[in-house]
Amino acid sequence: MLNYLKIFITQPKKIHQAKKLSFWQAFGLVIIISGVTLLPIFTQLYRSYQDLSPSLADIQSKIPDFEIQNSEMILEEDVNSFIYEIDSSLFIFDPHGEMSRETINKNLENGYLMAGGFLENELYVANQLNEISLPYQAVNGLDQSIFSGSFFTQFLAVFSLVLIVSVFTAVILTSLFTALFVKLITLLNGYKYSFGQVWKIVLAAFLIPGLIAFAATLLNLNSLFLTSIIRIIPILLAVYSIFYDPEKHSR
Template sequence: MIDIQLFNLMKASFLNPEKLSAARSLNKKKIILYLIFLSFITAVPTWIQGNKLIADFKRDGQKIAEQLPSFKIEDDQLVTEESTKSFIYQTDSIIFTFDPTGEQTPEDVKKNTIGTTIGLALLKDGLYLSAPGYPGDISYTKMNGLDNTFFADLFLGMERVSSVIFILSFILIWLVNLLIVVIYNLLYTVFANLVSTFSRRSLRFSDNWKIVLFASTLPTVFFAVLNSFQLTPYLQLEATLAITIYFYYLAIKKIPKEKIIKK
């Protein structure tokens, strides 16, 4: 069931920000509920991009598995037939190097993977992996006996990613975005406190927090929509801050100013 008070404030954040001062009367339960809503909105673009990346990996994994020639690992080396040639498979999501001839070095592979998400190379003397937070060589020492079938199954394993993974990934992304929304709202509230002080409105930090949370709705939703289409405007955070503080100022304009007592 939709809470009428939250719905009216959300509508006001788009159409009539002057009414957002009413957010001061909201209880903690409703504020938490709205935080969950905003964090859900901001999580969608990241989840969409993550799903696209997984879909790319699934497609690329299948193509790589189809192109793998017959080989096996013996005596800590990649062994193939003499006629087998090296090849590189590259897309926006992955670059795969197969080099049984020793033409490529880990340094060469590392240079080639600049700008790509994942780099994987089956070299003559070892496996090289370049992934966020995990670049490095992996020796074939404990891989003796493995062949192309094992690695093909490994690549095809991406096809078996279940819906549970997608759900868990969204929950994780949502929790991270919930923390980000809280941090950003704290930042916006600090600036809102300065505005209320200079405009001589006596507002508590908690009141400003509530107003700012709704004042940030329009830019948050707007940029979330753009990000969902992989559009990331320059100075996005700064623009959100400026719009939020402007809407906040419109919301507190009708609140009476503190009287200055002359001595």
């Protein structure tokens, strides 16, 4: 497996060799890619946590008592929606639905590493590479005590577990949908690959963009343009590698 990983990262032309992976090797590759995908997310999450921690008491003072009950936010007193700016992050409290996901994501164009908070029907967090949503149905019982230091740390731990499961699921679904598109390209060109082979090749093609995203995060080079490029790289790498596969016209 290590030899395969070395090939997938250093020799893009040979990514097509992923078609030889066994099922369990492919499953292991899903886990590895999920880990690589999580690296930039957790890096930004840690930075935002460092920014947010000193401001928890101030944020708590601005938010009325609330509790998530029956998938709804119940407020002790009415309050206007607001945005709290913390260095490279934005915390949003919007129980009245005045801000959409699109509005929040647009703020990321201004150089913020992460933005998110309590929206009308969900707990939402996004950076320039990924986004995650927890409907209030999944966090019933949550209240303003989340902003106390110890509880906030515990919440982040649970949130991280949810994030891991979400990313793992997203890697599988995204790779399957991408494989469908690449499979169509192979059919149009008369290349004889099974869907399983194409899926494994696509999986391998996710490694390089994942590492690029991590490097961009470390260097603070994230942008919506770079994110758009990173998202199409797996397709380009998969098709590029298949083109150089000497066995593309035979099983």
